[in-house]
Amino acid sequence: MDSRYIALPKGVSETQFDKAIEEFRTILGKGNVLVEAEQLAPYTKIMMPVDESEHTPSAAITPASVEQIQAILAVCTRYKVPVWPISTGRNLGYGSAAPATRGQVVLDLKRMNRIIEVDADLCTALVEPGVTYRQMHDYLKENEIPLWLDPPGSSALAGILGNALDRGVGYTPYGDHFLFQCGMEVVLANGELLRTGMGSIPNSNTWQVFKWGYGPYLDGLFTQSNFGIVTKLGMWLLPQPPAFKPFVVRFNEEGDINKIVETLRPLRIAMVIPNAVVIAGALWEAGAFLKRSDYYEGPGAISDAAVRKIMKQHELGQWNLYAALYGTPEQIDVNWKIVHGAFTAAGGEVLTEEQVGDSPIFSYRRDLMRGDMNLQEFGLYNWRGGGGSIWFSPVSQSRGSETHKQMAMAKGILAEFGLDYVGEFIVGWRDMHHIIDLLYDRSDPEQMKNAYACYDKLLDVFAKEGYGTYRTNTAFMGKVAQAYGSAQQNINQRLKQALDPDGIIAPGKSGIFN
Numbered sequence: 001m002d003s004r005y006i007a008l009p010k011g012v013s014e015t016q017f018d019k020a021i022e023e024f025r026t027i028l029g030k031g032n033v034l035v036e037a038e039q040l041a042p043y044t045k046i047m048m049p050v051d052e053s054e055h056t057p058s059a060a061i062t063p064a065s066v067e068q069i070q071a072i073l074a075v076c077t078r079y080k081v082p083v084w085p086i087s088t089g090r091n092l093g094y095g096s097a098a099p100a101t102r103g104q105v106v107l108d109l110k111r112m113n114r115i116i117e118v119d120a121d122l123c124t125a126l127v128e129p130g131v132t133y134r135q136m137h138d139y140l141k142e143n144e145i146p147l148w149l150d151p152p153g154s155s156a157l158a159g160i161l162g163n164a165l166d167r168g169v170g171y172t173p174y175g176d177h178f179l180f181q182c183g184m185e186v187v188l189a190n191g192e193l194l195r196t197g198m199g200s201i202p203n204s205n206t207w208q209v210f211k212w213g214y215g216p217y218l219d220g221l222f223t224q225s226n227f228g229i230v231t232k233l234g235m236w237l238l239p240q241p242p243a244f245k246p247f248v249v250r251f252n253e254e255g256d257i258n259k260i261v262e263t264l265r266p267l268r269i270a271m272v273i274p275n276a277v278v279i280a281g282a283l284w285e286a287g288a289f290l291k292r293s294d295y296y297e298g299p300g301a302i303s304d305a306a307v308r309k310i311m312k313q314h315e316l317g318q319w320n321l322y323a324a325l326y327g328t329p330e331q332i333d334v335n336w337k338i339v340h341g342a343f344t345a346a347g348g349e350v351l352t353e354e355q356v357g358d359s360p361i362f363s364y365r366r367d368l369m370r371g372d373m374n375l376q377e378f379g380l381y382n383w384r385g386g387g388g389s390i391w392f393s394p395v396s397q398s399r400g401s402e403t404h405k406q407m408a409m410a411k412g413i414l415a416e417f418g419l420d421y422v423g424e425f426i427v428g429w430r431d432m433h434h435i436i437d438l439l440y441d442r443s444d445p446e447q448m449k450n451a452y453a454c455y456d457k458l459l460d461v462f463a464k465e466g467y468g469t470y471r472t473n474t475a476f477m478g479k480v481a482q483a484y485g486s487a488q489q490n491i492n493q494r495l496k497q498a499l500d501p502d503g504i505i506a507p508g509k510s511g512i513f514n
């Protein structure tokens with residue numbers, strides 16, 4: 001269809017959309033309403049194995065205040081134009097900045113990027129959506145505030161608020177981001193402004209220190225959802241410890257994941273090891289630094305022999321567990337004896353920073369565990385090349401037999417489609433987030449088809465075994481929602497109808513429509 005827009009919202013005529021765009025221009029100024037294809041390029045690029053046209057936005061708008069968002073939502077309601085809020089739009093591998101369905105207007109909140117407050121005594125912060133990890137990191141350094149952030153793997157460019165809302169994770173003791181979130185400000189579809197928890201009380205100074213407030217706890221409703229637009233987020237920051245001791249434990253066999261997790265679990269639950277640990281598979285570690293074609297050119301998934309060769313050349317284990325101890329030197333000494341003893345008894349090779357020496361692979365992990373910025377994870381995109389990546393993220397019990405079972409299931413299914421097992425287990429006290437990066441070449445139609453079919457099968461087979469995923473990309477949100485059953489889908493839809501009856505906020509997010 002010929003249109004002056006690269007896409008139109010579903011059910012909205014071009015004339016109606018013209019009017020909405022004119023009103024957006026009045027509210028925001030012309031320069032903050034983008035409709036040209038070149039301007040929209042950053043919002044159309046995806047890494048998923050589907051055609052870009054399925055996720056093409058109709059426009060992108062960049063408000064600078066809560067009042068402007070409220071005025072925009074009134075226009076959206078009038079013309080039935082849906083908006084897809086993003087904060088920094090780096091949700092790579094989960095949909096990037098593009099909307100869940102074609103024709104939504106991207107509501108890009110990057111201009112709302114104030115660090116409103118950092119309280120160095122209480123170790124709390126309040127930020128707007130556009131604040132990046134890099135920005136907060138530099139702010140803490142410049143102001144000599146001895147607090148640590150908890151960046152995710154793809155940290156420096158991504159945003160604090162967007163990551164917490166999508167329930168992303170990091171690697172310090174504050175690795176579960178939503179757990180360490182405290183208080184939100186949300187614009188609802190009808191324009192009402194809600195402050196959750198203690199923020200509802202005029203003149204309250206406890207908004208960022210007490211999560212629960214009074215009555216039903218609401219913050220969770222605004223994560224992985226489309227029930228509101230979050231405009232401020234409170235969070236807790238980690239006081240810089242007097243001492244920090246990062247280490248790696250290497251194990252050489254795939255089946256060792258069983259004893260690694262059995263050894264780790266009690267240490268994590270008792271908080272002897274306090275941080276969000278990573279157990280990275282060999283190809284995850286290698287993939288961030290190496291190119292697949294230098295090691296394997298054959299058909300199908302990379303051979304076990306090629307993986308062994310990489311392990312040998314680059315001093316990697318089949319599994320590489322990264323963890324750290326934090327506290328005073330005396331506390332660390334006591335816990336180090338326990339940790340070293342436990343992993344040595346399990347057959348692991350335990351190495352400290354000094355023993356590893358100058359290794360970029362270790363430095364990357366060490367930096368993340370002390371809240372430093374890093375872009376190394378993007379190296380995974382060069383492993384195969386071609387810009388294709390989707391994360392498959394099932395949740396596992398933190399139990400050796402379970403992690404082993406999941407790894408074997410995933411590796412088998414990936415191999416059926418010629419894809420490599422690039423996986424890691426992260427975070428958990430009692431759970432493990434099992435994260436697998438499906439890497440493929442988007443310019444190769446065969447690989448695109450295989451990646452789609454593989455992800456689909458992974459979801460089916462894992463659901464049949466009782467496993468759900470903690471997060472997914474915008475192409476598969478409906479399917480993942482189905483796995484969680486009809487009662488959960490029904491309540492989400494009823495909440496959506498109550499809070500956003502016209503369906504103007506992010507239709508399709510987490511499979512929820514009005």
Ligand code: ADP
Pocket residue numbers: 085086087088089090091092095096097109129157158159160161162163165166228229230231506509
């Ligand atoms: P990041 O760049 O940190 O990875 P994004 O800005 O892409 O994060 O946000 C991740 C996801 O969270 C988005 O795709 C969107 O679904 C949701 N989201 C982001 N910001 C908001 C917001 N302010 N209000 C509601 N949902 C949001």
